[in-house]
């Protein structure tokens with residue numbers, strides 16, 4: 146699947162999944178995002194990389210999702226809360242009664258108990274989430290949507306329904322996409338209010354006044370940045386948050402006050418605003434942005450919701466947003482001085498870059514991954530006359546193709562389903578008067594290459610869905626770690642684009658071709674981590690340094706920095722050669738015996754899929770002397786003890802892959818799986834390579 150702002154929601158059971166999707170539907174998320182849902186058992190057949198966000202129903206489910214989650218796919222772990230609308234029945238249970246809280250997993254069971262206790266439900270809770278023999282003296286069970294797990298002898302089951310996603314997570318979802326949930330265009334606040342009113346209507350007065358509902362209501366309304374006021378048909382104020390009380394000079398604590406407490410001019414402005422309308426209104430010299438909504442119950446209008454805010458706040462929000470963006474990627478952090486080197490060719494290249502910086506020409510930076518291409522691009526911008534204007538970085542390998550066009554060129558309002566109502570400024574426009582850094586340009590799709598070529602030729606862009614050409618003054622700096630000439634030969638990169646980009650090429654040398662820099666950078670990074678970790682100085686022994694100098698550094702400076710970070714964590718004062726097993730290429734694991742290479746490829750494949758550790762644990766388990774063969778449930782238990790939670794389906798999938806590579810055999814019946822000689826060799830070579 147690939148679409149604009151698509152969210153995948155993953156949970157453990159189908160019940161929970163249905164409920165969570167319903168909740169997201171109810172508050173209107175499908176208006177903004179495409180929503181797809183899966184249980185953990187379905188993940189083997191799914192690629193997550195095209196989703197803009199993966200929403201995971203809980204911490205424990207995250208541990209199951211993690212192996213499938215591509216490194217660049219953003220995720221959020223939901224905070225969940227009980228469904229307050231369903232807890233009426235709990236209030237009938239006498240205080241202090243012993244009850245079971247039954248749920249599927251330890252964590253969700255304990256969390257539900259905590260939330261209920263927190264909400265003032267005063268019962269003697271006992272968690273129940275395994276198949277353990279239940280206590281006969283407990284006869285009431287409360288469950289958040291899992292009645293099938295309740296022990297048989299229980300006389301009364303109170304199903305409070307699956308736990309809902311907490312408001313803080315909903316707000317985080319919107320924040321992730323840079324949309325304010327409380328902004329005039331989303332109207333989410335009105336929806337929250339409506340759902341709260343629905344709940345309050347359902348509950349009796351007694352519950353309404355109880356601590357728990359008040360708490361949830363308060364936390365939502367008080368946490369809103371806007372001023373919120375709700376009054377009913379009898380003109381009685383029902384809700385007034387602190388922001389509203391401050392602006393309107395009202396007390397925050399009151400019962401059924403009349404709206405006539407509000408000063409006349411404000412009241413008139415509120416009344417004059419039409420329902421469903423949002424507008425700037427001026428009241429006694431201050432401009433407010435005000436919205437008005439009806440809150441209905443069934444067909445009946447019940448209350449009126451007014452949400453407002455000083456107009457100047459909106460300006461401030463916009464300003465803050467812009468300055469945040471500046472910190473994020475609109476700003477070049479690095480200067481030439483930050484490129485630390487003692488290598489003559491690199492020093493020479495930096496000199497040339499310094500001169501090129503002053504021109505407006507397109508620059509292409511070539512170099513392997515991690516050599517510092519982005520650092521160089523930022524330094525060029527910094528040294529250019531454009532340095533007071535934005536530096537916008539785009540990574541073609543990080544954004545999905547479907548998003549790329551609109552991210553780069555922007556779109557007009559209503560350009561496609563899911564487009565924001567006000568349209569969207571693209572990165573090229575944001576970079577106007579500044580520089581745009583097109584990183585990993587070799588990964589740009591043919592469509593994007595086409596459009597880039599036109600921008601470079603004509604220096605103007607057209608937004609998606611638009612018909613106007615917008616002139617632009619942008620300096621383009623592109624970078625790639627790919628051999629573009631080879632891509633041209635293969636037909637995946639446009640030759641004409643290559644010549645447009647390759648006007649002034651600069652090459653960042655790989656670390657292995659500037660060995661003098663290795664000890665310099667080790668010193669620099671050691672100092673950095675000494676400071677960060679507050680640790681004693683790190684000293685690399687002669688052998689360790691020699692090993693570093695003879696290593697081929699495929700990940701270049703980034704890899705070197707990672708290694709120094711690693712030893713800064715594990716070593717005392719001196720770093721010995723033995724502390725760097727990852728670099729020891731004498732070990733046969735990385736040697737070029739054909740079969741070992743093949744084993745290395747298998748490792749890579751498992752790593753890419755994200756479950757190398759699990760596969761290794763399965764092999765090690767089958768390799769242990771006590772085990773001749775093993776069934777799946779024993780294996781699941783073993784993995785659980787090691788901190789990996791796998792469903793039956795997930796285990797089957799991993800076993801299938803291991804057996805496809807002849808590392809194990811799977812036999813039907815009680816015998817289960819067995820490790821093969823090739824599997825034993827795999828473990829042996831891997832452990833050797835790790836110095837184990």
Ligand SMILES: Nc1ncnc2c1ncn2[C@@H]1O[C@H](COP(=O)(O)OP(=O)(O)OP(=O)(O)O)[C@@H](O)[C@H]1O
Pocket residue numbers: 483484485486512513514515516517518519520521584626702703706
């Ligand atoms: N000469 C240098 N001195 C200090 N730090 C450096 C130097 N070169 C690179 N780095 C650091 O190495 C890391 C990788 O640099 P950068 O992201 O610029 O590489 P890149 O070539 O753009 O990588 P990729 O092709 O993977 O995007 C960064 O943390 C950067 O700060």
